[in-house]
Amino acid sequence: MAHQTVGRPRPGLPDDPRAEVAEPTPACPVEVALAALRGRWTTLVIRELLGGEHSYSGLRAALRGLSDKVLSDRLAHLVEAGVLERRRETGVPPRTRYRLTPHGERLGPVLQALWDWGADSPAAVSGRA
């Protein structure tokens, strides 16, 4: 009775053998998710794409301060993680469109959960330096 936080029979933590890992391994789904979100600017890139697909320069325009290197790093990483889909428009001015995959769309609730927790955080409320 002391802790039933994760004690529900959902396809999650308690019964799954991967929940017993004693080391940070890629086998743990939580690590997989955090690995996908890892890196500065990553969530902001996702947030832009949650609002609809964008071109490379569109993203760069929306996220000033983000260098080319980091942006292309993030995009490649997110494509690799199955979050984004890259579509090249082979025209005279080469265009590339980035959009969320269905799996990437499902990050919406995840980010929402992170948001809700963070918004409720004492650090966010009391403005602790």
Place this chain on the structure above:
Amino acid sequence: MAHQTVGRPRPGLPDDPRAEVAEPTPACPVEVALAALRGRWTTLVIRELLGGEHSYSGLRAALRGLSDKVLSDRLAHLVEAGVLERRRETGVPPRTRYRLTPHGERLGPVLQALWDWGADSPAAVSGRA
């Protein structure tokens, strides 16, 4: 109609000014949450505490491979983030108990969301190297 993923009127993304940040700033609740979870071993430490309070050595025993430095780093960081509470038992053998704060307990659903997404991830399913 192209994207209603975050289009619900929950206390989250669309209407909140903090959702429009063009830079990774601590003002964004998502950043707050990810900052709390940041660092290797962090989620595993939290997982151990989700199963009930532990002593310092209890955590170290549960998480072999985790050095003292990193463990105390993580604990201090999580206390700072309002996730953990440290309670010193000033007895003859000095004991220190770590337990989740109510706010820390609320990380349960967050980790669940991360788990669910990661478990559904192509990288986890198809075992992509």
Place this chain on the structure above:
DNA sequence: CTGAATCCCTGCCGATACTG
């Protein structure tokens, strides 16, 4: 327009040793 290549600097993490 869409990146890739390079350089440098910082911060994280692990190992070891030491203290109250």
Place this chain on the structure above:
DNA sequence: CAGTATCGGCAGGGATTCAG
């Protein structure tokens, strides 16, 4: 038992430059 001190290696990230 519960940490802190110190050091070194390595990866992440920013600015700039170059290429397709």
